[in-house]
Each structure stands twice: as structure tokens, then as C-alpha cells.
Amino acid sequence: MSKTFEHVAHVVAKQLSSLLQTAVFVSDSNQNLVASRQFHRHHRFDSKSHRDRASSDRYLSLPLYVHDQVGEVRIEQGMDGEVLSPKHARAFLDLLVSQLAAATFPQQQVYKNQVISNLLKGRITEEDTVLQQASLLGIDLTPPRAVILVDATDAMLSMSRAIDAANSSQQRCSQAIVNSIVTFFNLPDETICADLGGGQFAVLKASDSKNLSPWAGHDTATHGDSLGCSWTNLEALKRAGDALLMRLREETGTTLSVGIGRYHPGLLGLARSYQDAQVALRLGRQFDGHNRVYCLDDLGIAAFACVADERTKVDLALHLLSPLDNEPELINTLKVFFSEDCAPITTAKRLCIHRNTLTYRLEKITSLTGLDPRRFDEAVQIRLALLLQEFQGI
Missing domain, CATH: 3.30.450.40 (GAF domain)
Incomplete structure (x- = not known):
């Protein structure tokens, strides 16, 4: 106590x-x-x-x-x-x-850091507890939110060195990063930011269309909707992450990385969003280095190979294949294409279509999903997604 x-x-x-x-x-x-x-x-x-x-x-x-x-x-x-x-x-x-x-x-920010850290790391399991603590800290958790995770380790070290030794304070450096993030979004009532320690900062960003309108595009809230809300507005969140990364790099002159988490319903869904962002950040940095924004659906084969949570893998598979939900002919084409070791001639023969028709279908799949089944890494992603979908009986 x-x-x-x-x-x-x-x-x-x-x-x-x-x-x-x-x-x-x-x-x-x-x-x-x-x-x-x-x-x-x-x-x-x-x-x-x-x-x-x-x-x-x-x-x-x-x-x-x-x-x-x-x-x-x-x-x-x-x-x-x-x-x-x-x-x-x-x-x-x-x-x-x-x-x-x-x-x-x-030092209210210190206590805010504690509450948000406990929430994201699953140490608080009662929504009433979350709401009560948030209310006392002036935090509004009622809007739907997703987690943007910022790795500012190098920035924190650089700022610590720049501050006069007599006045050096980890807390001052942390507050400077938090202020930069909140100022960037220019929505202090909607953007909640906390220092999680170890150079990581979590932004609980309001993820509804209204609050993401500055980063919205034609692809916002499109083919992810059929899965519920998990992938909705994710592209807008990525654009917000890209813009935030650029701003922080300009201000600090250091390397940073950003992980984007999906929206999950309910207050306790923020812990799942944090896990998404954390895994994306860890895998992304390991395979692609720093100074980038990472999200589960951009990790390629690494997401299927390295993510431990089976539910997340299935969600990812359904998300990648969702543009083909109403395209049974294209799904069948893919299955035959893979069973024929991606050989166009034998695939076209089995499907009883002209090779040019097969090429058209494969190009349409690429246009819809963003993944080309004729490229090895992308073909593996599609193949794994199909297997997971079939395994789940969907």
C-alpha cells in the first residue's frame, strides 16, 4: 500500500x-x-x-x-x-x-502513465475500475480508440544529453515527447498519450472516422468492415502514424519507429490493440529496421510465422482475403493455381480457360488484395491465408 x-x-x-x-x-x-x-x-x-x-x-x-x-x-x-x-x-x-x-x-502525468500502462498491459480487468480511474484523471475513454505505439528510445537519450547535467531529468524528456505528440494531433481532449517506460509511448487515438478525417482517404473504412470493427479506419491510422513519425523525427533529429494497433471493441479491447501494435513494432524493427510505421497487415510472411496468437493470425487471414469475399471464381482460381505449383499453363488447362483469362484473373486478385500471387512472398501470404480460412471452416 x-x-x-x-x-x-x-x-x-x-x-x-x-x-x-x-x-x-x-x-x-x-x-x-x-x-x-x-x-x-x-x-x-x-x-x-x-x-x-x-x-x-x-x-x-x-x-x-x-x-x-x-x-x-x-x-x-x-x-x-x-x-x-x-x-x-x-x-x-x-x-x-x-x-x-x-x-x-x-505530477498528474506520472499517475496517468501508471493507469494507462496497467490498462494496456492487462493489469486492470474490470471496466468500472478503468472508468473510475480515468474519470479522476480527466481522461475520456468513451470514444472508440486504437493504440499507436511510438518507440522513442534514441530521442530520449538524445534529449537527456542535450539538457544541462544539473537539470537533467528523465521526466522532463518524457513530458517533452508527450507534449510533442499531443500538439501534433492538436486534439488534447481526444488524444491520450502516456509514457510506458523503456522509451515507448502509447497514444490512445480516437479511431472513429470523425477524429481521423485529416488522414482519411478513399480506402478508409472499406473492405475491413465485414470483419466487424478491427480493421476499420486502419489506413487512416497508418497515415496518422506516418505523419507523426515525420514530425517527431524533425523535432528530435533521431531514429524512431511506430507500431499501429487495430481497434478492438470495449475498454479492455485497448489491451489487444496494444498487443497488436507491440508485435508489429517488434517484428517490423527486426526485419525492416527503424524510421518506419508498422502494422500487422504490412508485415508479410513474418506476421504468419512469428505472431503467436492464433486468433490474430485468423483475423489477419480473413482481412487479407476479404476483398475476395464475393469473388468465388477468383478464390477457386487461386486454389487451382497453388495446387499446380503456380504454373500458368497447367492452371489454365485445369480451369478450361485461355491463359490470357488466367492472367486477367491474377491481375484482378492483385488489384483487389494488394498481393500478387505470382510473387513468392505474396503468394505464400495468400496461400497461408487460404489455409487458415479453410481450417476455420469459413
Whole structure:
């Protein structure tokens, strides 16, 4: 338990007890009593029976969120029989904690980093917890969001050296990167940015069409829609990542890399989006170096060979083949083409078509999917996607 949580617990117990004129008890996540305040003189508190007594109808129980820690506030109902409204008690508690945050936590970005890091890395598994912590930090997580992951390791090192040794501060360098990102998007209410440590920064970018309009193109929200929302607006997100990368490189004069995550529904879907961006960034840097923007659907064979999550591979396969959803003739052409070891003459013969017709079909496949089945790497991607699709029975 941190000193911050303990401090908040004591203030909450004291202020709520005075405001509501009743006894208040605050415990940590392990149900250990941290602070208490008794309004009625005749009310005696026995710590050994705290859990049993607090679970009775005489007590109203509310969760207490202090950044990355969770506790519980138990408020005794009025001795005169008057029932305390849970809604009003919750409002009093939220207001009190918000005022405490504003008055005693000047380094709000540090706590924002903690909350977002815990969310993206799967350490928070309850949406109510996420919303409560975000609310206290002034973060709006209601718009659909995807993760843009920035690797600014070299930039952080360069900035640290540039700052005078007497005033050198990792936190100052981090805040400078965060400010650059938020300023670039020029949407401070829509762009949430956090330092995840190790030179990585996560942008929780609002990924609906309205907020991506500066980077929208004719391909925005097209053939990915049939899969739900995962690939929707991904091209616009990539363009935003490209523009951000260029701006940060100009400002820092260093090498950077960017990973783009897909949108996944729900607040906890942000953790999956982060995983997408993290894998894309790691594989992209390993095979193609730095100073680029990486996304799962641009990694080629590496995505199928190196991504561990089977669901992600299937999603990728369906995404790559989705432009052919209404083209059974082209799908059949591909299957015959691969079964004939990509030999045009025998493929055309088996399909009972002219070789020029086969060429037309292969060129149409390339135009629709962006992958040429006559090129080895791209043919392997299509072949693997077909196998995964068939394996899933789709």
C-alpha cells in the first residue's frame, strides 16, 4: 500500500464522516483497515469484527480508486433510520477524491502513465475500475480508440544529453515527447498519450472516422468492415502514424519507429490493440529496421510465422482475403493455381480457360488484395491465408 493511498484514505474517512455525519471505514484491496472516523460517540469500532459488521445492511460499501490502487469505503447508515442514497454518497466520494487529486498530485502525468500502462498491459480487468480511474484523471475513454505505439528510445537519450547535467531529468524528456505528440494531433481532449517506460509511448487515438478525417482517404473504412470493427479506419491510422513519425523525427533529429494497433471493441479491447501494435513494432524493427510505421497487415510472411496468437493470425487471414469475399471464381482460381505449383499453363488447362483469362484473373486478385500471387512472398501470404480460412471452416 502506498503512502498516497493511505493519505487519501485518512482524508476520505475524516471528510465523509463529517459531511454525512456518520461513521466511515476505509480498507485496502485485502480488506485491511486503513482509516476510520466515528461520528457517534457511543459507536465503538472493533477491528476484528470490522469485516462482519461492515457487510451488514447497516453499511453502504463503495469502491475507492486512487490511481493504480483499489480499496473500499464503508459508510454506516444513519442511526436514526434514515437511509443514505448510494448515488449521493458516490458523488460525494468522487468529488472529494477529485479535489484531493488536484490539490496533492501535481505530477498528474506520472499517475496517468501508471493507469494507462496497467490498462494496456492487462493489469486492470474490470471496466468500472478503468472508468473510475480515468474519470479522476480527466481522461475520456468513451470514444472508440486504437493504440499507436511510438518507440522513442534514441530521442530520449538524445534529449537527456542535450539538457544541462544539473537539470537533467528523465521526466522532463518524457513530458517533452508527450507534449510533442499531443500538439501534433492538436486534439488534447481526444488524444491520450502516456509514457510506458523503456522509451515507448502509447497514444490512445480516437479511431472513429470523425477524429481521423485529416488522414482519411478513399480506402478508409472499406473492405475491413465485414470483419466487424478491427480493421476499420486502419489506413487512416497508418497515415496518422506516418505523419507523426515525420514530425517527431524533425523535432528530435533521431531514429524512431511506430507500431499501429487495430481497434478492438470495449475498454479492455485497448489491451489487444496494444498487443497488436507491440508485435508489429517488434517484428517490423527486426526485419525492416527503424524510421518506419508498422502494422500487422504490412508485415508479410513474418506476421504468419512469428505472431503467436492464433486468433490474430485468423483475423489477419480473413482481412487479407476479404476483398475476395464475393469473388468465388477468383478464390477457386487461386486454389487451382497453388495446387499446380503456380504454373500458368497447367492452371489454365485445369480451369478450361485461355491463359490470357488466367492472367486477367491474377491481375484482378492483385488489384483487389494488394498481393500478387505470382510473387513468392505474396503468394505464400495468400496461400497461408487460404489455409487458415479453410481450417476455420469459413
